[in-house]
Structure formats: structure tokens, C-alpha cells
Amino acid sequence: MAEQRSEPGVELSVILPTYNERDNISALVTRLHSCLQGIEWEAIFVDDDSQDGTADRVREIARADRRVRVLHRVGRRGLASACIEGMLSSSAPYLAVMDADLQHDEQLLPAMLTALKADSLDMAIGSRYVPGGSTGAWSADRAFASRFATRLSEWILKTPLQDPMSGFFMLRRDILHEALPNLSAIGFKILLDIISSTKQVLRVRELPYTFRARQAGESKLDSMVIWEYLMLLLDKSLGRYVPVRFIPFAMIGGLGVFVHMAVLWLAFQGAGFSFAVGQGIAALVAMTSNFFINNLFTYRDRRLEGWGLVKGWISFSIACSIGAISNVGIATYLFEANTAGWISSALIGIVVGAVWNYAVTSVYTWSKPKAA
Ligand SMILES: Nc1nc2c(ncn2[C@@H]2O[C@H](COP(=O)(O)OP(=O)(O)OP(=O)(O)O)[C@@H](O)[C@H]2O)c(=O)[nH]1
Numbered sequence: 001m002a003e004q005r006s007e008p009g010v011e012l013s014v015i016l017p018t019y020n021e022r023d024n025i026s027a028l029v030t031r032l033h034s035c036l037q038g039i040e041w042e043a044i045f046v047d048d049d050s051q052d053g054t055a056d057r058v059r060e061i062a063r064a065d066r067r068v069r070v071l072h073r074v075g076r077r078g079l080a081s082a083c084i085e086g087m088l089s090s091s092a093p094y095l096a097v098m099d100a101d102l103q104h105d106e107q108l109l110p111a112m113l114t115a116l117k118a119d120s121l122d123m124a125i126g127s128r129y130v131p132g133g134s135t136g137a138w139s140a141d142r143a144f145a146s147r148f149a150t151r152l153s154e155w156i157l158k159t160p161l162q163d164p165m166s167g168f169f170m171l172r173r174d175i176l177h178e179a180l181p182n183l184s185a186i187g188f189k190i191l192l193d194i195i196s197s198t199k200q201v202l203r204v205r206e207l208p209y210t211f212r213a214r215q216a217g218e219s220k221l222d223s224m225v226i227w228e229y230l231m232l233l234l235d236k237s238l239g240r241y242v243p244v245r246f247i248p249f250a251m252i253g254g255l256g257v258f259v260h261m262a263v264l265w266l267a268f269q270g271a272g273f274s275f276a277v278g279q280g281i282a283a284l285v286a287m288t289s290n291f292f293i294n295n296l297f298t299y300r301d302r303r304l305e306g307w308g309l310v311k312g313w314i315s316f317s318i319a320c321s322i323g324a325i326s327n328v329g330i331a332t333y334l335f336e337a338n339t340a341g342w343i344s345s346a347l348i349g350i351v352v353g354a355v356w357n358y359a360v361t362s363v364y365t366w367s368k369p370k371a372a
């Protein structure tokens with residue numbers, strides 16, 4: 001059979017996560033062309049179904065430029081998971097991750113590649129905190145938040161780094177595959193996730209660059225980024241022992257007890273309802289508020305909306321009612337059979353109820369999104 005290969009494969013894939021970045025795409029591709037001359041590269045945009053037509057814009061460019069393509073994800077959001085999927089869709093031996101909003105200095109890419117090859121490093125990182133680098137025109141608040149988050153990350157880091165929060169880096173493919181089984185894929189901090197997921201301490205070099213100001217489009221950073229960051233730290237430290245979502249789920253459950261007591265007090269003592277009716281109202285209010293808080297925080301990446309929200313609330317209420325009945329039933333059985341004292345009986349009942357609620361609602365209320 002005739003030899004079919006004609007062109008060399010790609011050496012470097014640049015992964016560019018996008019959410020509403022349409023007006024930055026064209027300038028970014030032009031800049032990549034000018035700084036990556038002499039390198040076999042491709043740009044993989046990973047777009048989470050942006051409303052502004054980012055994916056269409058990339059496809060338009062890709063029709064005239066085979067170095068460019070888009071991975072269009074539907075029904076999912078998340079910077080870290082987008083980067084992972086982008087990297088996995090590539091066959092290149094070297095992988096770079098870079099923001100698509102022109103804030104990262106693309107001119108650093110050739111130096112990163114040279115450093116990886118010449119000095120047999122595992123990873124090269126664009127760093128704002130080594131000499132010569134800078135965060136540019138950041139507000140004092142943002143600079144403080146970034147420094148604080150960096151300090152917190154020392155808790156889980158194996159490789160000491162000046163800028164583990166950077167979203168701009170290049171690595172060898174085998175490092176990604178080594179980290180893959182342990183990745184959390186939560187939130188914004190994909191570099192931190194990778195570095196803390198490999199068994200070995202990585203050989204890393206940080207190269208300085210200045211973080212540019214955003215020209216077009218809007219920042220996606222919001223206060224939820226802090227929550228997702230905490231979830232990542234929890235998953236990396238306790239995820240081995242307990243599913244990370246169980247922790248906020250149980251904390252919100254604890255909060256539900258206070259809501260229950262407050263509503264019971266209002267209904268029973270204040271409004272004069274019978275104890276049984278007061279209990280019913282209190283349980284319903286507590287379950288409902290727990291459902292909404294979990295939907296907002298614990299299952300933020302799978303949050304239910306519209307009709308899904310109503311269906312989710314019904315399945316959550318049914319599951320938690322069964323959980324409450326088994327909680328009381330088990331505690332009563334243990335206590336009456338003299339197996340445990342009243343405190344231990346009650347605590348065992350609570351734990352069984354909480355695990356049941358978590359397990360059932362994670363499968364039925366917030367099931368994993370179906371393939372689109
Ligand atoms: N695919 C995907 N990309 C995202 C998501 N959130 C943010 N991005 C992209 O990730 C990159 C970084 O997000 P930014 O909002 O710019 O975050 P930042 O650079 O830390 O913050 P600013 O300095 O305020 O811009 C940008 O290219 C975004 O379009 C997401 O949920 N999914």
C-alpha cells in the first residue's frame with residue numbers, strides 16, 4: 001500500500017479554554033502564528049458553549065487554517081476540566097495551556113518549549129512572581145487574594161513554586177498521563193491540580209512574564225472561584241478518604257438542623273400550630289433550603305435550572321424523607337435494644353441518614369450530565 005503520510009505531526013498543542021471570548025480569537029491566532037514560526041503547532045480552543053458565538057468564530061478561522069480547531073462542550077462548565085479535555089484531544093508530545101483573552105504573553109511559548117527539550121524538564125511555567133515577572137495593573141485586593149491563595153496552596157504542593165496559581169504553562173505529555181488518575185478537575189487551578197497529582201516531585205522551571213490587562217470581553221472570576229478553590233484543596237487533601245462533595249453536603253445538612261429548629265419555633269411556639277404540623281412545616285422548609293444551597297454550592301458545576309430544579313427538589317425531598325425515617329428508626333432500634341447509649345444511638349442514626357441522603361441525591365438529583 002502506498003505511504004499515506006504526507007505532513008509531520010504536531011509537536012506542540014496550545015490549549016485555550018474559552019468562555020465568551022469571541023473578540024479575542026482572531027488576534028490570538030495571529031499572534032500564535034508570528035511567535036511559533038519553525039514549530040509544528042496547533043491551537044485547540046475548548047469552548048463551553050459560549051453565548052457570544054466564540055465556537056463559531058473559531059470554526060470560521062479553522063476553515064482557512066488547519067492549525068486551529070475547537071472542542072465544543074455542551075452542558076458543562078469549568079476551566080480545569082476544559083483544559084484536561086483539550087489536552088486529551090491532542091496527540092502532541094508537548095502541551096501548553098494558556099488563557100484565550102490575550103493576558104498571557106504568548107512570546108514565552110518558544111522559550112518554554114526550548115527549556116523543556118534542552119534541559120529535560122517536566123514542566124515550564126509562566127510566572128508572575130519570579131524576578132522579571134509581574135502581575136501588571138492589578139488592584140491591591142486582587143494582588144492580596146492571589147498571594148493569599150498561593151500561601152494556602154503550600155498545604156498540598158509537593159513541588160515548591162513561586163506561582164502555582166498560574167494558568168500559563170507547558171508540560172510533557174507523559175506528565176499529564178501520570179497525573180490523570182488523580183486529577184480533581186475542579187475550578188480554575190489546573191496547574192496546581194496537575195502538580196499535586198503526580199507521584200514524583202516534578203522538574204520545573206518558572207519563566208517570568210507580565211500579566212497583561214484584558215482588552216476585550218469580561219472576566220469570569222467571581223466569588224465562587226474562592227469556593228471552588230477550597231473544594232480543590234479539600235479534594236487534594238481529604239479526597240482519598242471521603243468524596244469531596246460529602247463535606248459541604250454534610251455541613252449544609254448541619255445548617256438544616258438550625259433552620260428546622262427556627263421554623264419549628266416560629267410555627268409551634270409563635271403561630272400556635274400543633275407540634276406535628278410544626279414539625280412537618282419545619283422539615284419541608286429545611287429540606288427546601290438545603291436543596292437550594294446544595295444546588296448553588298455542592299453541585300455548582302451540575303446545577304439544576306428551570307424544570308430540572310423542580311424535579312430535583314422533588315427527588316431531593318423524597319430521598320431526604322426516607323433518610324430521616326431511617327435515621328430515627330436506626331437510632332431508636334439501637335437505643336431500645338440497649339446496643340448503644342442515647343447519644344451514640346442518635347449520632348449513628350444521623351451518620352446513616354446523611355450518607356443515605358448524599359448517596360441517593362448524588363445519583364438521582366444531581367446525576368452526571370448525559371452526553372449531549
Ligand atoms: N472552557 C471554559 N473556559 C473558561 C471558563 N471560565 C473561564 N474560561 C476561560 O479561561 C480563561 C481565564 O479566565 P478569565 O476570566 O480571564 O480569568 P483571569 O484571567 O484569571 O481573570 P481576569 O484577569 O479578570 O481576566 C479565559 O480564556 C476564559 O475565557 C469555563 O468555565 N470554561
Ligand SMILES: [Mg+2]
Binds near residue numbers: 099
Ligand atoms: Mg483573564
